[in-house]
Amino acid sequence: MLRAFLTHSLIYGAATIMTRGAALVLLLVLPFFLDPAEYGALALIMTVNAFALILVPLExxxxxxxxxxxxxxxxxxxxxxxxxxxxxxxxxxxxxxxxxxxxxxxxxxxxxxxxxxxxxxxxxxxxxxxxxxxxxxxxxxxxxxxxxxxxxxxxxxxxxxxxxxxxxxxxxxxxxxxxxxxxxxxxxxxxxxxxxxxxxxxxxxxxxxxxxxxxxLPLVPGGFAIYTSQYVNRFILNGYSTLADVGIFTFASQIAGIATLLTMGVQASLAPLVMAHYKEPETPTTIARAFEAFVALSLCLCLFLGLLGPDAILHFGDSDYLGAGPLILILAPASVMSGMYVFAPGFMIAKKTLWQMGVSIAGAALSVGMGFLLIPRLGALGAALATLAAAAFWLVLWFGLSQRLYPVPVRWLRLAALLPAAAAAALAGRLIEADGVWMGIALDLAFIAGLAAVAVALDLVPLGKLLRFARRPRS
Known part of the structure; x- marks a missing residue:
């Protein structure tokens, strides 16, 4: 299964990069066609599209x-x-x-x-x-x-x-x-x-x-709740502010969503493989090791976007969208967490769709509550913080219940050791100012490389083992 997972991840990941690359091209070019208010209108229409994908075909x-x-x-x-x-x-x-x-x-x-x-x-x-x-x-x-x-x-x-x-x-x-x-x-x-x-x-x-x-059918309320967690803050922000602020928040969300390149490729390959091989004894361990590597690589990618994204907007983007820069570091982890459920397949394997629905509704309720609490006070920043809090709560609850149905032996202590390193790198990258653009980019890349080194030292990204496995002759 691992060989198929790696092969399919590369193919699906490449396809995902293309699809997201197309969205990125639109992301970078559309601000030159649309002012923030029109961009905000497009964002709300595309949000309705996301809900329609769930509600109309009933999942x-x-x-x-x-x-x-x-x-x-x-x-x-x-x-x-x-x-x-x-x-x-x-x-x-x-x-x-x-x-x-x-x-x-x-x-x-x-x-x-x-x-x-x-x-x-x-x-x-x-x-x-x-x-x-x-x-x-x-x-x-x-x-x-x-x-x-x-x-x-x-x-x-x-x-x-x-x-x-x-x-x-x-x-x-x-x-x-x-x-x-x-x-x-x-x-x-x-x-x-x-x-x-x-x-x-x-x-x-x-x-x-x-x-x-x-x-x-039991997945429809859950899917609706998931998208509510991810997108409801756009509607709340529009209610308390303007379409222009919705456009700026969405612009930041789209840049942060580049982090889901990794998520989508892995998700596309893992889901069908798990359903075909979940009864095999080595499958839970394979999922666990893949999840650990995924978390480590995702944190590095989120750090890359969060540190370099604001400078990219400043030097290459439209000045009307400068307010999106500080939001990226908050929204990128939220985007990635929304796709991590594929590493906890207990609900699907055990057909516990009602459990899945309950988790999703709980996450949506928190997102709505946090949105109404933070957005009137902090605007777009409050929307970003509410999105991150809801994503983290939903993922923890999902994994906690899924593990009871199909245990996946994740090495949680090693992942916990990586989080302070990621937080320190993010804080240092935001607070330390370098002389000149290129020196700033070099410093940001050094922080990202340092985080990657910590992940390898913790054996969360076993590059040597994966390469040796991939080179084994087929049986």
């Missing part, structure tokens, strides 16, 4: 994640086909209802009248993204990483090209950005559907769909 792909890898080929295809046609039906209903309610929905979301056109353009984008992620996930369940990579490459190129192209010619760039993303997602989702047509173009089976929904 049916999570059911596929549980049943498809463990089922015989013909039965697995019935599951996939049932999920596909169900998703299409739900998306069609979403578009019909959304088009009718576009006027009041836009006023409620953006706080201003006359924005129905944005909702009408956004609805096909919501549907296209849902279909793209469905076929992309299906390639994962079928263990087809090469095609997953190529589809991600195509999506990234189409997303950047069409979004920026239409933004540059549209009378209102925001409308062009959304329309470009809609066209890209729908087109690439269609190509992806052709790649997995043998499994998804099957007549839906009521019994199989029932199995999927019985598993996935």
């Amino acid at each position: 049916v792909t999570q059911g596929l994640a549980r049943y498809f890898p463990a089922s015989p080929p013909e039965e697995a295809a019935l599951y996939a086909g049932s999920a596909w046609w169900f998703t299409l039906t739900m998306l069609a209903l979403m578009i019909a209802v959304g088009a009718l309610l576009a006027g009041p929905a836009s006023e409620l979301l953006l706080g201003r009248e006359g924005e129905a056109l944005l909702i009408w353009i956004a609805l096909p984008m919501f549907a296209g993204n849902a279909l793209f992620y469905f076929v992309q996930a299906q390639l994962r369940w079928e263990f087809r990483p090469g095609e997953y990579f190529l589809l991600s490459l195509l999506f990234s190129a189409a997303l950047v090209g069409l979004a920026l192209g239409l933004a540059s010619v549209a009378s209102r760039p925001l409308e062009g950005v959304i329309a470009g993303q809609a066209i890209a997602a729908l087109a690439v989702a269609g190509i992806g559907a052709l790649l997995v047509r043998r499994t998804i173009f099957r007549r839906p089976n009521k019994e199989k769909l029932g199995d999927l929904l019985r598993f996935s």
Whole structure:
């Protein structure tokens, strides 16, 4: 399993880097098209997109994640086909209802009248993204990483090209950005559907769909709660402040989200492998060692973004977004923690979806409470602190309960020893000022290298062992 995990992590990680790279290009360029208020409006629309991905298909792909890898080929295809046609039906209903309610929905979301056109353009984008992620996930369940990579490459190129192209010619760039993303997602989702047509173009089976929904429906409140934890502070910030502040906070969140490059690649490869091999005795230890290395590398990446990100905005970004710099160091760990649940697979293996829902709701409740407590007093900084606190609470609770169902032997004391080193490096990097830009970059890189050295010394990143394993001849 470890060899497959490493191989698939590299492939899925490369695909994720491309997808996130496309988002990064948009991140760096869009501020030159959109002022902070328009960027904030885009952020809220994309937040609704995130919620739609959960609420409209009712998390049916999570059911596929549980049943498809463990089922015989013909039965697995019935599951996939049932999920596909169900998703299409739900998306069609979403578009019909959304088009009718576009006027009041836009006023409620953006706080201003006359924005129905944005909702009408956004609805096909919501549907296209849902279909793209469905076929992309299906390639994962079928263990087809090469095609997953190529589809991600195509999506990234189409997303950047069409979004920026239409933004540059549209009378209102925001409308062009959304329309470009809609066209890209729908087109690439269609190509992806052709790649997995043998499994998804099957007549839906009521019994199989029932199995999927019985598993996935309890996940919907939990998934909604997870996204609430991550995104609710944008809405609270908009209520207490302005769309411009939402834009600055979201800009910082997007830079911090680069840290999830590692998360997404590992998550994409680990989930199907765990479900296929969880009964094997060595699997828990493999997950534990992978988690330890993941935490160490993630902390180094978060430190890199938090220390170098503000300087990048200052020297290469738009001056309207300078307020985003100090928020990155807080938001980067929160972004990474939101994906660490894959290393605690107890809920999925034991089918304890109600437990999973409870953990997610608890995290969302804390996020909402912290948001209303901190944002009126601290603004965007309060939103960042509330996001970090909720992410940490949710992850601790998730691991604590999952370990009771499927114990993973993590060396917690070694991880605990790494955290003070990370905090010290972050504090030193923020407080110590160097003479000149390049001297500052060199100093920041030295702090990051020091943290990496501590991780290797603690044997959290066993580079030698991993390289020797990867070079072993196949049996």
